[in-house]
Amino acid sequence: MADDFDPQRPSRRPRNQGPGGGEQPGAPGDQAQQPAEPAPSPAPDTVDLNAEWQNAGVQQVLDELDRELIGLQPVKRRIRETAALLLVERARTRMGLTHETPTLHMSFTGNPGTGKTTVAMRMADLLHRLGYLRRGHVVNVSRDDLVGQYIGHTAPKTKEVVKKAMGGVLFIDEAYNLYRPENERDYGHECIEILLQVMENHRDDLVVILAGYTGAMAKFFQSNPGFRSRIAHHIDFPDFQDDELLEIAKLMLGEQHYQLTEAGEQALKDYIAKRRAQPHFANARSVRNALDRARLRQAMRLFETAEGPLDAAALSTIDAPDIYASRVFKGGLDSDHASSEDDGQPAG
Amino acid sequence: MRLTQGTFSFLPDLSDDQIYRQVQYCIDNGWAVSLEYTDDPHPRNTYWEMWNRPMFDNPDAQALIEELKEARAQLATYYIRVVAFDNSHGWEAPRLSFIAHRPAEEPGFRLERTETEKRRQQYTLQPYASAHPPGQRYR
Structure with missing residues (x-):
């Protein structure tokens, strides 16, 4: 059976969810193919974090980051911390200490031109190397791509974008634009609801990064507490010297x-x-x-x-x-x- | 009678995970994957209805799996198949298609024999389910 088409695919995706059409008991192909996980079958007793760090190519991404991005020390430190956390989390998962996938959604706040988009690309690469994203591509969208113009237009539009971002990062630039409190009929609400749902239910499939200017984003999070609680990493981008x-x-x-x-x-x-x-x-x-x-x-x-x-x-x-x-x-x-x-x- | 059609007709039905891998293979080859459904699965019926739009620019197959789940929820009594269309010059044809969902009960087909002149036999396949109007054929 052509089962090895994508050996790169991490085992993170929960398998066989939903009402499977093809999951009749006794289908011989199923059981035989399923345990082909990259994780070693007996849980390892020890883990060499340094070796993992090297093997995953984390250092490479961080070096690139250092080379290509001047300054931004706090951001780089946060990324390093995040990488370390995710690596430990991955080791814990392999040892069977944890089964939950960590929340990876992030918000990048900072003034214009401080490198939010660039860092998002690097972040996608990093998460891909660590095995938390299957493809590691970045889908860069703004309000126009998510919110429709008439009733019933928003949901399909947002869902299309979400589907495109599956396996990668959904980068929402100037995310505070999604919420327009001054217009109560604004369709942004609908989009926000779908996004919240996706962020909860598809944590394995995509990572949402909200970006925007510090002040506007603070207001946005205040009026949408759902977002705040679903985002694990708030990274603030300082101005350049x-x-x-x-x-x-x-x-x-x-x-x-x-x-x-x-x-x-x-x-x-x-x-x-x-x-x-x-x-x-x-x-x-x-x-x-x-x-x-x-x-x-x-x-x-x-x-x-x-x-x-x-x-x-x-x-x-x-x-x-x-x-x-x-x-x-x-x-x-x-x-x-x-x-x-x-x-x-x-x-x- | 279990209906078999398409690329993996000789295999047991694929699990979601196997479907994911097949679809990802198609996407990596640049084929456009889409879902089609019908309640008239006669082998000669090539015109299945399309579910939503073809998914041209989703780099990850999970998008199709999500659509498939939704289609199964709404069309539990239909046949659903995955089709991968190759639009490159010289092909311009479906490269792969397989059934991803089938109704719980499949009554199968009746073989009808008609005698024509000089005792010649003509054979026709008639789905038992087609006695009912579209939409009420399978359970």
Whole structure:
């Protein structure tokens, strides 16, 4: 029988639930195939957590996290703790000490551009490696994808999304939008009810991560106590420091094979300090936007000043004038509202 | 009489877990899985009703299992089958289909013999259940 199609599949899913059409007693295939669990049949007496840690590839994910994400120390610490907890939990399950699946739903709160989406991807990867998710993909949705426009539209829409997220992470961006207290006929309620049900009944199948800005999410949890109690891990994302933002900027440029001159670096430092004080500051996202525009200006500068052929270094160097030309240095966003060069929207 | 049709007709009915694995195999191959049901399971009836929509973009088979559970709850007296359709060029056909649910009682088929000219025999399969109108055929 073609039973080994997916040997990767963890044994976490409860088997044979529901009114099974194919579970007649005496069906010879059944009993023979079922105990093919990856867990060793006699419960092990000891467990080498370090070896487990290595084997599961947890360290690899955490290293990647360290490499790719600057700063965010509290977040990284929480992820490390969560990973340790889940690893111990898994060992306990193998020894037969516990049978419940831990609640893994999370909420990520923090200001715009602090890396919530990126961390969600890493988290999905981590949970997949630990065997708590079967696929480890991330389905990124917002209110529009979940809530319908007329009566009876919301439930099928939400259920579709949930089905898509099975085996992975359902990442709900700006989750506080689901609940609109000012409109009592809002269909968000229906969606919330379904989500709560799914979070309770399908703990094995998917992990829900709610993300949003700190203040709005606090209000959201207050008015929906059901969510608060079903979420085990609340992770708060701090704002980046100026030097961290500079590091991030260099990383972003490096990925695109650009480099900063020394004067350019100083300019970027000034830019970040100034930009932070201005409205709609969105941390790393603001920096990314600034770099995009700096590249634009660099291209123009090359066109206007170049005499003769340019080498690769010239094409990939961003200098101080490219950054100082930003209107952040001319009084900020409020100085020219009509400008087409609009900076960071309040939210992505 | 136990009706057998489709890919695993020679096997006992698959358990949910086995269905999960088969469906996951289909998904991993890029086939679109869907559920179909009928109360007219004559071998020549290829037109089964579709349950909801085909599930194109669910990477995990658990989604289909959930649908199957719901279908079983609502259509306990119907036959339900899983169909995996391959839309790649050159195939454009169902690659795999098997029965995932059957009614509790299956009366089976009557073989009807008709004598035509020169004592020639014509054979027809007639489901006993088809004496009833659609929707009331199986229990």
